[in-house]
Amino acid sequence: MSAAERASGEQRRQRILDAIRALPSGCVVSYATIARRAGLPRAARLVARVLASNDDPELPWHRVLRADGCIAFPPDSPAWREQRDRLRAEGVELRGGRVRMRRDDDLHRLLWNAAD
DNA sequence: AGAATGACAGGAA
DNA sequence: GTTCCTGCCATTC
Numbered sequence: 001m002s003a004a005e006r007a008s009g010e011q012r013r014q015r016i017l018d019a020i021r022a023l024p025s026g027c028v029v030s031y032a033t034i035a036r037r038a039g040l041p042r043a044a045r046l047v048a049r050v051l052a053s054n055d056d057p058e059l060p061w062h063r064v065l066r067a068d069g070c071i072a073f074p075p076d077s078p079a080w081r082e083q084r085d086r087l088r089a090e091g092v093e094l095r096g097g098r099v100r101m102r103r104d105d106d107l108h109r110l111l112w113n114a115a116d
Numbered sequence: 117a118g119a120a121t122g123a124c125a126g127g128a129a
Numbered sequence: 130g131t132t133c134c135t136g137c138c139a140t141t142c
Contacts, residue, residue, distance in 0.1 A: 009138095009139075030124085030125085031124050032124070032125055035124090042125090042138075043138055043139095044125055044137075045124050045125085046138050048122065048138095049122075049123085052123055066124065066125085067125055073123060
């Protein structure tokens with residue numbers, strides 16, 4: 001088990017927030033990718049919890065999507081539209097209700113893994 | 117203490 | 130491509 005996986009709840013939360021803050025504008029990744037980046041490869045749901053309880057307005061939460069490219073909120077809900085708008089403002093378009101991110105996700109994972 | 121819940125994932129069918 | 134099912138982590142009933 002890695003050091004990150006042995007970390008306390010608060011430490012895990014900070015690692016996850018750091019991983020999200022590292023996302024550049026226009027870059028979208030999945031919850032699982034953030035979890036991996038935080039050293040917690042099985043904690044995708046924890047990432048969701050952390051985001052749900054986040055209060056930092058500077059956090060680029062809108063760059064985190066489900067693995068299938070869908071926005072995690074209920075379709076057409078206020079939160080869903082807000083996330084779509086924020087993404088669109090960064091040049092990320094939704095096609096058929098989802099973002100084309102197969103390649104991107106893999107690319108960023110590879111870049112991050114390569115950097116580790 | 118056990119069950120239910122949620123901004124989830126990955127493999128199977 | 131899809132939907133379905135099982136596994137995950139932590140919190141809340």
